[in-house]
Amino acid sequence: MRVLEHEPLAGHGYWRVGGPLERLVLVDSVEELLALPHIDHVLGNGSNLLVPDEGLPGVTVKLVGELRNLTVEGDVGRDVLVRVGAGMLNAVVLARLDKLGLGGLGCLAGVPGTVGGAVAMNAGTALGEIAERLVAVEGLDGREWRRIDRTSLPMAYREGGLPRGFVAVAALLRATRVGVDEERARVGEHLSRRKATQPLDFPSCGSVFRNPPGNHAGQLIERVGLKGWRHGGAEISALHANFIVNRGGASAKDVMTCIHTAWSRVKAETGVALVPEVHVLGAWPAALWPLSG
Numbered sequence: 001m002r003v004l005e006h007e008p009l010a011g012h013g014y015w016r017v018g019g020p021l022e023r024l025v026l027v028d029s030v031e032e033l034l035a036l037p038h039i040d041h042v043l044g045n046g047s048n049l050l051v052p053d054e055g056l057p058g059v060t061v062k063l064v065g066e067l068r069n070l071t072v073e074g075d076v077g078r079d080v081l082v083r084v085g086a087g088m089l090n091a092v093v094l095a096r097l098d099k100l101g102l103g104g105l106g107c108l109a110g111v112p113g114t115v116g117g118a119v120a121m122n123a124g125t126a127l128g129e130i131a132e133r134l135v136a137v138e139g140l141d142g143r144e145w146r147r148i149d150r151t152s153l154p155m156a157y158r159e160g161g162l163p164r165g166f167v168a169v170a171a172l173l174r175a176t177r178v179g180v181d182e183e184r185a186r187v188g189e190h191l192s193r194r195k196a197t198q199p200l201d202f203p204s205c206g207s208v209f210r211n212p213p214g215n216h217a218g219q220l221i222e223r224v225g226l227k228g229w230r231h232g233g234a235e236i237s238a239l240h241a242n243f244i245v246n247r248g249g250a251s252a253k254d255v256m257t258c259i260h261t262a263w264s265r266v267k268a269e270t271g272v273a274l275v276p277e278v279h280v281l282g283a284w285p286a287a288l289w290p291l292s293g
């Protein structure tokens, strides 16, 4: 276990913004996790997280070491059950499965987070979402070790449905030996499409808002004239208006100002109250982040 005091989120998060995490504990095993007196926050790969420039008090854990393992548990009908440590990056999971001749999790291709983050957010793409392949999640619910079956999780579009404060430690996922080559081809096309339509050359956190039913958040933001709008070093991307990019030297406040401006302008001009996809932690001025709480 390693404890980093006042570790800037900017060094971990995808936006490259955010102040110091008061205590960041890098946890290598379940035993170490169980030994912690309390946990306030979990950091995955920081690819969907915004923390104020002033920082985040309390204990934040990051799962490393043994909590990034993948093991094959065995065949279940046409599928293969795999247990994946929640700290493992999706990209590593996909590469490991590919080596084993397995597929089934192509929906996570291009999602730059961890498996824990994917379960917490019900991450997904045009190719599906993790909810479709999740059998169960194991982890800490308060001080209790708990396994929650997928059928008991109220998962929805970009909502993992985990109990508040639950630390996902491992996910049981259904991989498959069927249709692996076809899936690889679909993933290739999907990644090329993303490269052409998303501002992947600048730090971002992917889509900032969920798409409202029957609509696209990016199109609504574009419709109110904010595509390309900048505040400080942050920009509502000129390529894809549901992305906010750090064009260099942005602060967390710059990013939040873009989020707040997009949210309020869309609400005022179209009546649609966009729902943020990005997870916002810490204390923000109410005028800037009235959506918290």
Ligand SMILES: Cc1cc2nc3c(=O)[nH]c(=O)nc-3n(C[C@H](O)[C@H](O)[C@H](O)COP(=O)(O)OP(=O)(O)OC[C@H]3O[C@@H](n4cnc5c(N)ncnc54)[C@H](O)[C@@H]3O)c2cc1C
Pocket: 014, 041, 042, 043, 044, 045, 046, 047, 048, 049, 063, 086, 087, 110, 111, 112, 113, 114, 115, 116, 117, 118, 119, 120, 121, 122, 123, 124, 125, 166, 167, 168, 169, 200, 204, 205, 206, 207, 279
């Ligand atoms: C370029 C880019 C493209 C993206 N494209 C997509 C996409 O296509 N689809 C999509 O769904 N997302 C996308 N995202 C967003 C992001 O990658 C996903 O939401 C991802 O699942 C977040 O995982 P993470 O490990 O980075 O989590 P973090 O950003 O570190 O955390 C996000 C939330 O999950 C919680 N969390 C993380 N790990 C755990 C755990 N072990 N137990 C409990 N809670 C946990 C955190 O506490 C936090 O509340 C994109 C992001 C970027 C930067």
